[in-house]
Amino acid sequence: MKKDNNSSSVTKLPISAKPWFIYIVLAPIFFILLGYVVYPLYRVFIDSFYVDGKFSLELYKRFFSLSSRTNIQATWNSLYISILSVISCGIVGTGLAFLLESYEFPGRKVLKAFAVIPMALPSLIGAISFDFLYGSTGIIPRGLKEIFGLAKVPFYLNGIAGVIVVHTFTMYTYFYLPISAALRNRDSSLEEAALNLGASKGQVFRRVTLPMLTPSLIAASLLVFMISMASYTAPLIYGIDRTLTMQIVLSRTNGDLGMASAQSTILTIISVSFLIIMRLYEGKRNYASVSKGAAVHRKEVKSQFKKTLAIIASIVAVIILLLPILTIILISFSKDGTWTYQVLPPKYTIAHYAELFTDAKTWKPIKNSLVMSLIATAGNVIFGVIVAYAVSRVKFKGKSIIDKLIMIPWALPGTVVGISLIAAFNVPSIFSFGQVIVATFWIIPLAYFIRHLPLIYRSTYAAFSQTDSSCEEAARGLGANWWYSFRKIVLPMVAGGIASGAILGFVQGIGEFVASILLYTPRSIPISVAIYQKMYSFHFGTACAYGVLQIVLVAVLLLISEKIKGDSEISAI
Numbered sequence: 001m002k003k004d005n006n007s008s009s010v011t012k013l014p015i016s017a018k019p020w021f022i023y024i025v026l027a028p029i030f031f032i033l034l035g036y037v038v039y040p041l042y043r044v045f046i047d048s049f050y051v052d053g054k055f056s057l058e059l060y061k062r063f064f065s066l067s068s069r070t071n072i073q074a075t076w077n078s079l080y081i082s083i084l085s086v087i088s089c090g091i092v093g094t095g096l097a098f099l100l101e102s103y104e105f106p107g108r109k110v111l112k113a114f115a116v117i118p119m120a121l122p123s124l125i126g127a128i129s130f131d132f133l134y135g136s137t138g139i140i141p142r143g144l145k146e147i148f149g150l151a152k153v154p155f156y157l158n159g160i161a162g163v164i165v166v167h168t169f170t171m172y173t174y175f176y177l178p179i180s181a182a183l184r185n186r187d188s189s190l191e192e193a194a195l196n197l198g199a200s201k202g203q204v205f206r207r208v209t210l211p212m213l214t215p216s217l218i219a220a221s222l223l224v225f226m227i228s229m230a231s232y233t234a235p236l237i238y239g240i241d242r243t244l245t246m247q248i249v250l251s252r253t254n255g256d257l258g259m260a261s262a263q264s265t266i267l268t269i270i271s272v273s274f275l276i277i278m279r280l281y282e283g284k285r286n287y288a289s290v291s292k293g294a295a296v297h298r299k300e301v302k303s304q305f306k307k308t309l310a311i312i313a314s315i316v317a318v319i320i321l322l323l324p325i326l327t328i329i330l331i332s333f334s335k336d337g338t339w340t341y342q343v344l345p346p347k348y349t350i351a352h353y354a355e356l357f358t359d360a361k362t363w364k365p366i367k368n369s370l371v372m373s374l375i376a377t378a379g380n381v382i383f384g385v386i387v388a389y390a391v392s393r394v395k396f397k398g399k400s401i402i403d404k405l406i407m408i409p410w411a412l413p414g415t416v417v418g419i420s421l422i423a424a425f426n427v428p429s430i431f432s433f434g435q436v437i438v439a440t441f442w443i444i445p446l447a448y449f450i451r452h453l454p455l456i457y458r459s460t461y462a463a464f465s466q467t468d469s470s471c472e473e474a475a476r477g478l479g480a481n482w483w484y485s486f487r488k489i490v491l492p493m494v495a496g497g498i499a500s501g502a503i504l505g506f507v508q509g510i511g512e513f514v515a516s517i518l519l520y521t522p523r524s525i526p527i528s529v530a531i532y533q534k535m536y537s538f539h540f541g542t543a544c545a546y547g548v549l550q551i552v553l554v555a556v557l558l559l560i561s562e563k564i565k566g567d568s569e570i571s572a573i
Contacts, residue, residue, distance in 0.1 A: 022396050029387055033405045035431030036450055040420035041268065041408075047423050048262040059262040074242040075266065081160060081235070081243065082228035085167040089224045090217065092168055093175025098205075101183040105301040107314030117321045119173050120555035122511030124528050125547040126170035127233040128535060129324035130157065132331060134165075135237070139327065142343045162238035167228055169324070174223045178216035183209075218278045222410070225274055229267065230413030230514050233532070245514065248415045252518055257422065264419040268412060275411040325551060332544035339540065352545035362542070365530035366549065372441075372526060373509030376448035380456040381502050388460035389490070410454040417447050418518030441524045444516060448509040455508065456501035463497020503561040507554050 051058045063071045100112050118126065133140055134157040141153035148154075157165055195204055210217075232245045240246075244267045251260035301307055332352060334345030355362045390396070391403050409417065424431070426438040437443050467490075491498075513528040520529050527546055534543035 022390060022394050025386065026390055026396075026402070029383060029390075029402065031431075032383060033402070036446065037405060037408055039429075039431055040417075040424035041412075043423040044261045044264050044268075044416070044420045047258060048265045051258060059258050062259065063262050063266065070242060071244075071247060071263065071266075074244050074247045075270075077160075077235075077240060077242050078229055078244040078267075079270065081163055081167070081231065081240070082225050084160070084164050085171065085228040086221050086224045088164055088168040089172045090175050090221065093172040093220065094179050094213070094217070096172070097176050097179035097183060101180055102298055103301060104298040105310040105314075106307050107311045111314045111317055114318045114321045115176060116173055116558075117325065118170050119558055120551050121170060121324060122513075122528065122547075122550055122554065123170050123227070123231070124233050124511070124513045124531060125328060125550060126324060127166050127237050128531070128543070128547065129328050130162075130166045130169065131237050132327050133323060134162075139343060146343055158238055160238075160240060163231070163234045163240055166234045166238075167224075167231065171224050171227060175217070175220040178220055179213055182213050182216045222275060222278055226271055226411060226413060229271055230415055232415075232514050232517065245413065245415045248419060249517060252419065252422070257419075260419050261423055264416045268416050271411045271413060271416075272408075328544045328547045328551065331540055332548045334541045334544075336539050336541045349541070352541045355542065356545055356549065365525050365527045365546070368524055369510055369527040372445045372524070373448060373506050373512075375445040376452065376509050377456075377502050377506045379445075379449045380453050380505050381498060384453060384456035384460050384501065385491075385498060388457055388464050389486075392461055392464035406457050407454050409450050412451075414447075414451060414512065414514030415518065417450055418515040421447055421450075421519065438519075439521050441521075443519050444524055444526065447515045447519055448512060451512065451515060452505040452508050456498075456505045459501025459504065460494060460498050463494035467493045500561045503557050507557050507561075510550060510553060510557075 048059055049055055049057070062068070065071075096115060100108060100115065121129070132138055134155075135141075136153065136156040136158065138156060141156045144150070145153045195201070199207070230245055231243070232249065235241070235243045235246060244263055248260050248263045248267070251257070251263060301310060331339075331345060333348045333350065335347040335349045335351075338347040339345040356366070357363065387402060387406055391399055412420075421443060422438055425443065426436060428434045428436055437446070511528060512526070513532070516526045516529050517532070520526060525533075527550055531543045531546045531550075534540075534546065
């Protein structure tokens with residue numbers, strides 16, 4: 001009897017089916033997370049305990065010193081501003097989402113279309129536009145003064161109130177979008193049952209609707225808190241010179257990297273603690289709906305008085321939403337050096353826009369931002385897709401560790417990322433391949449990569465979680481190898497999630513300012529830093545022309561993202 005020579009080849013498993021294959025695939029991921037997330041944070045932590053090469057608690061003694069309360073006050077201010085920002089953004093974003101998703105009234109569609117406008121406004125541009133509009137020399141206060149013949153302006157934004165207003169306007173969408181999606185997808189039968197049992201509308205909202213929104217509320221709260229803790233421009237413009245972020249930048253500017261490391265460590269502890277507390281609160285509750293219910297229907301406003309009031313309120317709201325962008329556009333045409341005491345710029349020119357596209361020096365920051373954001377996004381897509389696929393589809397030891405490590409940058413303000421990279425890569429190391437990369441072009445794309453990897457990972461993970469794995473399994477059963485089924489079946493199914501995450505990551509890179517201000521060099525200056533520099537050299541027209549270009553680019557990318565996935569997918573992030 002002849003031995004079948006092909007029997008061994010039939011039963012032999014391909015390399016991709018081996019249990020150790022996943023660890024080979026994930027080895028670069030472990031290297032990246034260890035080298036560019038864990039190691040920089042470790043270096044910052046260690047540097048905060050060393051003074052002149054010797055172990056010491058001197059830096060923390062200085063931080064908590066009662067004789068100089070600068071750092072303590074900065075910490076309190078940062079916490080106070082961040083908590084107030086979460087509350088104000090939560091009230092505005094949740095209230096607007098509930099209004100637009102629960103009621104049908106004249107002007108609703110228009111208001112809903114313009115409600116997401118602040119997403120196209122980078123935080124730096126948002127702070128600047130509000131200063132032009134509502135600051136002590138702003139258009140609105142000075143305009144009211146002139147109209148009514150007042151001796152001084154009737155109001156202006158300043159201090160913590162000004163910061164909170166700017167934060168609310170630029171960040172309420174982080175609540176509005178996910179809450180809107182959650183309200184559209186909620187089970188309305190639970191609310192109807194509560195009403196039938198005698199509960200008031202207020203009780204239904206507090207005890208039924210609001211608990212179902214908790215996951216979205218927690219995710220939005222975390223995002224707003226982290227961004228607020230890292231806020232730099234708004235506190236600077238409105239006279240809050242003591243926040244942790246500003247103290248870190250000041251220490252870095254003065255060359256006191258040890259104190260910057262101590263301040264960054266404190267900021268990291270606060271941010272991670274807030275993350276843990278919110279996650280623990282979320283984990284203690286059950287938010288699942290057990291009944292199928294019925295489709296959610298919006299209640300129509302029938303009273304003529306209420307309809308008229310709704311129209312007026314919608315018009316006012318749209319004007320308020322548009323004013324910051326219109327102001328930036330207006331000033332982008334103003335002639336530098338001519339706008340002093342006047343309410344509006346007295347002279348206009350198109351020279352700023354001509355300069356953007358004809359002067360290589362002026363165009364360079366735009367080119368730098370595009371190139372650096374593109375590099376970071378490409379890296380995010382490659383590694384984010386691999387990790388998302390592995391975590392969602394493959395069983396292996398260490399899955400939870402990777403999932404937690406990749407989300408750490410989500411809890412880190414941009415200042416911490418910047419200082420940690422300086423601490424880690426101002427000397428040669430294995431993770432920088434024996435090179436010093438601080439003060440080089442590559443340090444900023446690396447910062448963008450670290451900051452936005454969780455964003456793309458979560459978007460891609462959500463896409464994988466929402467697709468059925470049976471198609472991939474069927475292809476494998478028919479003889480397709482892992483790589484073929486991944487390229488031809490899996491990737492097309494999740495392409496929308498990947499594209500949406502990539503676009504949002506790219507948008508964040510274009511608008512990134514806090515990490516950039518710590519890491520840039522004259523050769524790698526991004527557009528956000530260029531805007532900042534132009535503003536403080538009183539080149540308002542050029543700064544705003546940069547800002548308009550940034551707004552247009554961000555708006556186009558966000559429209560593409562919306563086209564691909566819709567705002568319900570954004571809520572998964």
